[in-house]
Amino acid sequence: MxxxxxxxxxxxxxxxxxxxxxxQTLHEEEEEEDNKICLNSMEKSSSSSDQKSDAWEAGNGSEFKVHVFSSSSQLLExxxxxxxxxxxxxxxxxxxxxxxxxxxxxxxxxxxxxxxxxxxxxxxxxxxxxxxxxxxxxxxxxxxxxxxxxxxxxxxxxxxxxxxxxxxxxxxxxxxxxxxxxxxxxxxxxxxxxxxxxxxxxxxxxxxxxDDFSQCKEGVEVVTSTVPMKPPQFATMKNVNYLPNVLSKMEAEEKGAYASIWIDEEGYIAEGPNVNVAFINHDKELLLPSFDKILSGCTAKRLLQLAAKLVEQGRLKGVRTANLTVEEGKGAAEMMFVGSTLPVLPIITWDEQPIGDGKVGELTMAVSDLLWDDMVAGPEVQRIPVPYV
The missing domain is CATH 3.30.470.10 (Aminotransferase class 4, branched-chain amino acid transferase, N-terminal domain)
Structure with missing residues (x-):
């Protein structure tokens, strides 16, 4: 194409x-008299000289009058x-x-x-x-x-x-x-x-x-969402129905937090409003909630692949997905959001409870570096050059 x-x-x-x-030219040949049919029938003009050639204010019996665009050229302007x-x-x-x-x-x-x-x-x-x-x-x-x-x-x-x-x-x-x-x-x-x-x-x-995004190095606070999350049939597809996500984000902001964490109906940790969530436990395992009830994050799945390097280096013990309870999450050594533009955002408190020592974790930044390096200088299969003219 x-x-x-x-x-x-x-x-x-x-x-x-x-x-x-x-x-721009759709109605430019129309005569002024033809356009006058756009006038609201409830409004009677006292003088044709008071009317504009290409638009009028249509009244509805109140002081508030709605402007009527009678031509596409005026609307474009x-x-x-x-x-x-x-x-x-x-x-x-x-x-x-x-x-x-x-x-x-x-x-x-x-x-x-x-x-x-x-x-x-x-x-x-x-x-x-x-x-x-x-x-x-x-x-x-x-x-x-x-x-x-x-x-x-x-x-x-x-x-x-x-x-x-x-x-x-x-x-x-x-x-x-x-x-x-x-x-x-x-x-x-x-x-x-x-x-x-x-x-x-x-x-x-x-x-x-x-969008001038950059690698995130400062930690944020999160809260547990009280907004019901979408059922798996809809949560696993990236559809435009984001009202629950919006309300969840607004709820967090009203509480002075960055975002909310959803918990599923079985009590397991699900995801953030538009990001995945990940943890590093005290055994130095990188853990992500299973993707069977939430959106399968492309960046999160890439992180699971890249983190194998830290296992080879002995910095991580393992990498896996699992059903994680709130107790396990809040008791983790480190916590983070994972998403396309972040790509990793450290989380330091959840419901005002510190995660680990309440500071940005060393391993969190290690996995962040892996993803950022992949974005900047990863293999050709991950990065498509744009043919600018």
Whole structure:
């Protein structure tokens, strides 16, 4: 799949796609009198001279009046006005299968309101890291992405090889050397019903986000979440229904902590709101909760592979997954979060109880170094070079 640059539009457009410029000219030939039908029937204008040529304020009987955009060009002007005040643009490029290409104008990075991912939550997503011009672990994330889509009964509009190509080209178009790549697969736009039967095709979206992350060396505090976690059927797929995750994170912040820890219905430690959790016990074993009821973290699984080096060096006794009780977790020598952009975040207290001596652990930083080194200079199978122009 090849994408080409449309310099006249100031954005990158896919061959054969609907260009963003269509939105700017969609209604420009309409007469002013035709646009007046947009007026709210409850509002009577006393004078046509008081009306603007391309927009009005529609009243509803109260003092609050809603602005009505009567042309796409005026709406675009408003969107550009908003983004022109942003000092540093965080969203560098977006791909949309609806438009059929890459968008470099942040004002046009939109999805349809009738997309079922918006109003029904019928969608899945995944991520990848951009570091020093390389995409880290893109292929394993794409594998998980399509497994999530299969569980959600969403078919991709493209084969995996094309999805990969789109994401690599998107990264190149963004010119981003350090940031994150996020992408979504939706059952698509079509209507506002529950079933996706009325959606002509699924939709694929992706965006490159400028993000200056670095290795975490300071410890954080966590609390036990009182928000019920998702059942295994949904927790094991990376779907867009993140309300429990959001509420869990907010609960922790309200208590002055970084994040919450979920405990499953059997009393075993599960995960954080969007990260895996890991422990080092006093026998110097690296332990992670089993993945059968939680999301199988790509970074966490990579850590299990890399940590074998510390076993060979005699610094760790072993590496394994297991069902871990809260008592075992709080009684561990060291504790950490594991996630794509961290990649390891030390945890020093849980529910105000110190983990170990309450300081960042030596072995925690050792496994953090392993992951960070893998991100910076790992094997080619883990790091895909971005072909910047």
């Amino acid at each position: 090849e994408l080409v640059d449309d310099g006249d539009a100031g954005q990158c457009i896919g061959m054969g796609s609907m260009t963003q410029m269509k939105l 408003k969107l550009h006005e908003k983004w022109s005040s942003v000092k540093k643009q965080p969203y560098l490029a977006m791909y949309s299968s609806i438009f059929g290409g890459i968008i470099c104008d942040p004002a046009m990075m939109v999805i349809p309101i009738d997309d079922h991912m918006v109003h029904r939550g019928h969608g899945v997503f995944d991520t990848a890291i951009l570091l020093d011009g390389y995409l880290y672990e893109l292929d394993v994330h794409l594998d998980r992405f399509l497994k999530s889509a299969s569980k959600a009964k969403i078919s991709s509009p493209f084969p995996q090889s094309a999805l990969r190509s789109i994401l690599v080209q998107l990264s190149a178009a963004s010119q981003c050397k350090k940031g994150s790549l996020r992408y979504w697969l939706s059952s698509g736009p079509g209507d506002f019903l529950l079933s996706p039967a009325g959606c002509p095709t699924s939709a694929f979206y992706a965006v490159v986000i400028d």
